[in-house]
Amino acid sequence: KLPLKFEIVNCSNYREVAEAIKSMKIRGAPAIGVAAAFGMVLAANSSKARTYQEFVQDIGKAKIYLAHTRPTAINLFWALERVMNLINIKKDVNLFELKDLILQEAKNIAQEDVEINKKIGRCGSLLIKDGDSILTHCNAGALATVGYGTALGVIRTALKEGKKLHVYVDETRPVLQGARLTAWELMRDKIPFTLITDNMAGFLMLKNKVNLVIVGADRIARNGDVVNKIGTYSLSILARENKIPFYVAAPLSTIDLSLKSGEEIPIEERDPDEVTHILGKQIAPTGTKAFNPAFDLTPHRYIGAIITEKGIIRKPYEKNIKKIFIS
Ligand code: MRU
Secondary structure (H helix, E strand, O other): OOOOOOOOOOOOOHHHHHHHOOOOOOOOHHHHHHHHHHHHHHHHHHHOOOHHHHHHHHHHHHHHHHHHHOOOHHHHHHHHHHHHHHHHHHHOOOOOHHHHHHHHHHHHHHHHHHHHHHHHHHHHOOOOOOEEEEOOOOOOOHHOOOOOOHHHHHHHHHOOOOOOOEEEEEEEOOOOHHHHHHHHHHHHHHEEEEOOOOOHHHHHHHHOOEEEEOOOOOOEOOOOOOOOOOHHHHHHHHHHHOOOOOEEOOOOEEEEEOOOOHHHHHHHHOOOHHHEEEEEEEEOOOOOOOOEEEEEEEEEHHHHHEEEEOEOOOOOHHHHHHHHHHH
């Protein structure tokens, strides 16, 4: 309900968590991963299983249910897998203790997310100069993570280090994460920003009002191709044309090493009503056909650097991504 209303949604079972993810009450790649891990905690706690096998069956069902919410962000599957791996390893502990361990694992995932974001912030800040004017898209901030942000985390850190910055916020149609969430966060944290509609970005770059772009990511293939909020690809082209660096900030858990290129990343298509309507108000004639891919693919050649918690990855991405995982 942001930016006009702030409400906390309480979920008391894993189905409610899944609904919250699907309807985007909680969104942003890292945040949905953490939410899904806590969904597994709720599933574990409500399980009436008496044996380990029965328990695994119950949790397996919950895992499938939670996994069928949003297909693009890898963090969701990564977090579910991490909880499942723990369950597979701890075959020998009693169910009471196992439930406790699952809770602990979800808490760890949440806590690590904040620490990882701060590390991304410190690495990314090296790329930011005093006086920079930064364009960001969608919301890759506290509202998309446990509390600090990836792209906005970099901006937060640079500001903390004393650099003066200005942020241009793309409104990010159709769901308006920029106007509703990023603007709300930046306003709350007193970070100077200007809101623009998505189609203004090119003109701003042409007029030298923006000298850097930083976005988050929902999934990165092992060749460095990035899938992020729809509109990211166009920004990368505009940045290239205007000789402006284009950076992606994301935790390593967003990199899907199993995928050779971004072509293999599933792109969620959402209800066309999000395009024909804005905040529930119809803006197109009744019966208008609309297309609504929620994400797009930015080929790695347009990306100046991928900022992770373990450092800044540059081209050639395939080689350097591999290197960072084994370092
Ligand atoms: O559809 P959303 O709002 O979940 O999409 C979010 C994004 O595309 C973010 O840029 C991405 O998840 C990174 S959030 C740190």
